[in-house]
Amino acid sequence: MGRTVIPYSRQMQQVESSLNEFRRGLRKPDQMIFDELIRTAKMQVQAGVMASAPYPIDSMLLTMIIDLKKEISSLKYELHKLASRKEGDAS
Template sequence: MGRTITPYSRQMLQIEENLSDFRRSLRRSDQEIFDDLIRISKLQVQAGVMASLPYPIDSMIISMLIELKKEINDLKKRLEKIPDK
């Protein structure tokens, strides 16, 4: 028989577990953003069905995404302070 392929949702959980040390090393506020990004990725399960296991660059990409998410959050807060016309 052929080799069974691990379901994508289980791969996502494995990735999350593999990155747990990375997550723990982040500042508390960055951990919250990391968790937001993980939640967002779980909303796109169908789109990622063909994804493969993570490569070392994954943690680099997540770091970049965290910084971008922080910038977006900051911009949203600044926009909320602007009075409506």
């Protein structure tokens, strides 16, 4: 018989558990951000299931980066809108 593959969600839990000491070493505000990033990765579990990467941390980090990039892009767009509005008011 072949080896059974550990479900991706279980692999994610293992990664999170292995990072517990790292998390404890962070300052409280950074722990909250760390927890938020882990939640972001968990919300994209279906993407990780589809990836055939041997290390679940790879797809977890990618989903975190994608979410951060979306947030940055949204903030840049809002900033651009505010700057454009301010320029329109100054004219």
